[in-house]
Amino acid sequence: MSRSNDPYVAAGSGNPPVIVVTGMAFEARIARGEGVEVVYAARADLLERALSAAVARGCSGIVSFGTAGGLAPDLQPGALIVADAVAGPFGLIPTDAGWADRLAAALSEGPLASRLQRGPVAAVAAPLMSADEKRALHRSTGALAVDMESHLAGAMAAARGLPFAVCRAIVDPAWRTLPSAATAGLRDDGSTALAPILRELLRQPSQIGALIQVALDARAARLSLVQARQALGAARALNMGVA
Numbered sequence: 392m393s394r395s396n397d398p399y400v401a402a403g404s405g406n407p408p409v410i411v412v413t414g415m416a417f418e419a420r421i422a423r424g425e426g427v428e429v430v431y432a433a434r435a436d437l438l439e440r441a442l443s444a445a446v447a448r449g450c451s452g453i454v455s456f457g458t459a460g461g462l463a464p465d466l467q468p469g470a471l472i473v474a475d476a477v478a479g480p481f482g483l484i485p486t487d488a489g490w491a492d493r494l495a496a497a498l499s500e501g502p503l504a505s506r507l508q509r510g511p512v513a514a515v516a517a518p519l520m521s522a523d524e525k526r527a528l529h530r531s532t533g534a535l536a537v538d539m540e541s542h543l544a545g546a547m548a549a550a551r552g553l554p555f556a557v558c559r560a561i562v563d564p565a566w567r568t569l570p571s572a573a574t575a576g577l578r579d580d581g582s583t584a585l586a587p588i589l590r591e592l593l594r595q596p597s598q599i600g601a602l603i604q605v606a607l608d609a610r611a612a613r614l615s616l617v618q619a620r621q622a623l624g625a626a627r628a629l630n631m632g633v634a
Contacts, residue, residue, distance in 0.1 A: 407449040409629050412442060412544040413457035416582045421616050422456050426630040434579040435516065435543060442547050452490065452554035454629060455544040456620075458612045459512065459536035459559035460519055462529035466536070466561050469611035471498055471506045471619055474557035478532045479514030479542030486545070487554040494558055497626035503618055510535045512557055514542035520569045529565065536561055558619060562612035563605065570598035573605045 411422040411429045419431040430445050432438040446453075459472065466472075473495045477484045491509070498507050513534035519525050528537060541557050548555035563569055572591040576584045592598055623629050 406630070407451045410442065410445050410450045410453045411456045411629075412438070412453060412540050413455070414438070414538070414540050414581055415457060415577075416580070417613070418457035418616065419581070421613070421620050424620065424624050424629075431581045432579065433539075433577050433581045435539070437579060438540060439543055439547075442543065446547060446551055446553075450553065452487070452556070453544050453548040454555075455538070455541040455557040455559070456616075457538065457540065457559060458562040458609075458616065459538040460525060461535075461561040461564040461567075462513065462525050462532075462537055463508075463510075463535045464529075464565045466508065466564060467611075468561055468564055468608035469506055469615040470508060470561040471503060471615055472512060472536050472557070472559045472561070473498065473507065473509050474512040474535075474541070474559070475509060476511045477514050477541045477545045477557060478511055478534055479545075480516060481542050481546045483511075484542065484545035484549055484555070486556050490554050490556045493626075493628045494556055494623065497622050497628035498558075498619055500622065503615070503622060506615060508535055512541055512559060513537040514545075515539060518569070518574055520571075520574070522566050522568045525565045558623070560612040560615040560619065562609055564608070567604070567608070568601075569605060570601040571595070572598045572602050 408428040411427050413431045414433050419429045422429045430441040473491050511534045513532045545555050572588050575591040576588040
C-alpha cells in the first residue's frame, strides 16, 4: 500500500496535515501521528502517485522521513540527519531553513543530541549497495547520506510552493557494502517478503554474516527513528514547522 491506513488529522485544528514521505512500511508506522498523513512505496511511480493524491487533498508541508545510507565516513548507524538541501536527479532542492531549525532544535535534547548532524543529503533512483558507490557519491556531492525518496518529496514541494524538510537516520554506514540478500525481499509497496531473502541465502549462504550485521545496523536506525518521532511529536515540530 502507498498511504497510511489511518492518517490522523487533528480534529478541529482547521489546519491541513503535514505529509510524511518514506519508502518502507515500517518507517511509515513510525511516522504516523497527530496532524500527519503518511505516504510510502518503494517504487518511485507508486510513491509519486500517492504523494500527488495526498497533496491534492490538501497539506501544509512535506517531510521526507526514514532511513538513509551513510555517505560521510564518520557517520555510525543510528546517526540522524536534518538536511539543508537535497542533491539528486532534479538538481539541488533546498529545504525550508526555519523548519529545519525547528526539527533540529527538537532533536537536540537528550540522547539524540550526540547523533544529530546537519548538511546536504543526496537522492538516487536505485539503492547504492557498495562502499565504492557511496564513496564516489560523497565525493561528487558532499552529501552526508543518501535515500530514494527525498528528491521526489522535494520536487513536489517545490512545484506546489510548499515547505519541505528532511529527517533521516543512517542505516548502512559509508564503509558497509550490502549483501544482495539485504534488498531481495523488498516489495514495490515498501513491505518486505521473507521468502526471497531465504532463497537468496540458500543460493549464497556466505551472505549470512553480512546480513546479520545489516540487521544490527537497521535496529540502531529504527531506534533513532522512533526516538526522533517521539521528540518531534512532543515539540510539535512537524506541525508547527509549517506556520
